[in-house]
Amino acid sequence: MAEHPAYPVGLRLTGRKVVVLGGGQVAQRRLPALMAAGADVLLVSPAATPSVEAMADTGEITWERRPYREGDLEDAWYALIATSDPEANARASAEGERHRVWCVRSDDADAATAWTPATGHSEGVTVAVLTTNAKGRDPRHTAAVRDAVVEGLRDGTLVAPHYRTRTPGVALVGGGPGDPDLITVRGRRLLAEADVVIADRLGPRDLLAELPPHVEVIDAAKIPYGRFMAQEAINNALIEHAKQGRSVVRLKGGDPYVFGRGMEELHALAEAGIPCTVVPGISSSISVPGAAGIPVTHRGVAHEFTVVSGHVAPDDERSLIDWPALARLTGTLVILMGVDKIGRIAETLMAHGKSPETPVALVQEGTTAAQRRVDATLATVAEVVVAEDVKPPAVIVVGEVVAVGPKPLA
Template sequence: MSLVLKDLGVLVIGGSTAAERVIPRFLDSGATITVCEGGEVTTAIEAWAADGRISLFRTSFTPAMSWGKAIMVCCDESLLRDVTREGRRRGILVDDETGSASPLTPVALTGRRASRAGDLAGQVALVGGGPGDPGLITVEGRRLLRLADVVVADHLGPLSLLGELDPDVEIIDAGKLPYGRAMAQERINELLVHRAREGYFVVRLKGGDPYIFGRGFEELQELEEAGIPVRVVPGITSAIAVPGSVGIPVTMRGINHDFTVVSGHVPPGHPKSLVDWDALGRMNGTICIIMGVKNGPEIAESLLASGRSADTPAAVVQEGTMSTQRSVRCTLGTLGETLVNEKIKPPAVIIIGEVVGLGGSDA
């Protein structure tokens, strides 16, 4: 059965990973989504609310919230009875997504799931999820994700794929919001080791590629030290895929022979910065900056001060490869004010170089 939900109201009760599973499919349908949760919500739900894609009310369900809704999706088992009663009273469809057990409580590995995991039981796979579009995960990455007993997922991974998993798969939200809430890396490492030692096949689903500013190698070292077998599945990095999604090649014959991928999470001159911004300012190749929205204005000033021309073409692509993708063209000289005036939010890729002027358009 397929429901046409465009512009219709959907109320999601609960902010757990169970809610995180179902929200993407309602977003894809064009529904207007409201989430209510009086306790903790996952990082992904926080991010969707911050981006204006959903409305989030940090309070428990009340009957008044059902007004004007076409569907209520209950992800909190303690509220299912009240939500069902209210749905019947008002003639609103109720979708029970609570499951027979807590979505964060794994079930015993028996029957089909145990046989499907096979010799992967007790192992961890570090899977690069790609730049955002769920279709851009590798074939091997998607295969292993479908076999997982436990998924430890980042905020920038292709979260809509989690909705395709069986209800007994444990999903752990390990998302790191930029300059916001984050699960400590030590805790992530502990979870990976603990779940693998329990005999589960664990997929660590990361955005982009596990080894490009993703701390994947740190996790590999922890797991190997604990004696846990690990496999690494590369992913497509946003630093290259996102420019390409708006018609910008990072290299072009006759224009440049190099491109540099840089993390902008600390500004030029910061004691913890390991980037030689002065050297980048003297170079002519393409610069792709990820995690650089906040510090973008300072980065632009540093490159200009080091000799890069203010007329150098530049572009900013927000939520690249996603249906919500947005790109803005400018120059290095106007990059700082563009980031501010256009209210660019992470995740975004900044591209600087002559290749930006070759093609594509704002979208």
């Protein structure tokens, strides 16, 4: 039997009895996939790992706390034999053979009637990799092949065209703080499948160069606005391309809902009857300080952090921020879009009780090759920004956490 390759097949186990013998590490690894397949799982084992026991406690599986005995595989469709008793494994395997139950054996692949492939998933596709025969099986190579295929599907480097009609629509994709490696795998896959990409200036620009030639890339900053406001023009562009039957990605910096006006775009699409998917992104409010060696919270230093927009000054009537309340907080204050207003922000915080010696860090072009960090205090930050020629985009961190990490390199 070992001289012939295994015949690959996908088992549909929903509502069907699956028996797992043994509650150790093998069962712990295999049970989640069986439960996800909808199997009616019976675990037979005198003991189990804490994780397996928790599955039984929550009712996800049925656990009979005893050793294997003849008849356990009756009416089963599939069995995983993974006890520490070789004799019990052999008897269970023999029972499976008599009842024509496909059995996987963790202790002896040659004696098994089925093998478990290395599996991975990527948005509606299951990748399963099997070694061609039992002799000379190399599980690490099998897993490596699986990982390479799944990673390629997820990050868009392995693109398989869709031959069935796709539903046109829009995906609002958070691109992360700038480093192309920090976009989510789902966001990268949707980019690879897009017909049109409408991109923000702060999105991960390097990813645009990787798109297939047929993809139309539109710079949101260059959409002809005419009589429309900028956001209205962007909304209209999303709607028009989607109505033409195209798959559209709105690539935004950070997260679509963190000062990204994503909800405005979602509302416009909903009113136009356009389906929309929202893909969260890593917000620069957390990732950029982290990339510069600054934790937004730290034990004994800061138990909270607050993120605010600095695009309008504290004395501007349009401001919705309670700056006096922020000055009284003892945690970390993260300010986005506030480089040109930081002088007035610092004055306001100090006027309401914040110490002039409070550390401040400005991280420009965070997570990119051009990243740089400039340190100051509330009292000096206005002068430092000018002297160091700090330009947007930059994330500003105010609080004692700035001084927690190693001193920044010169």
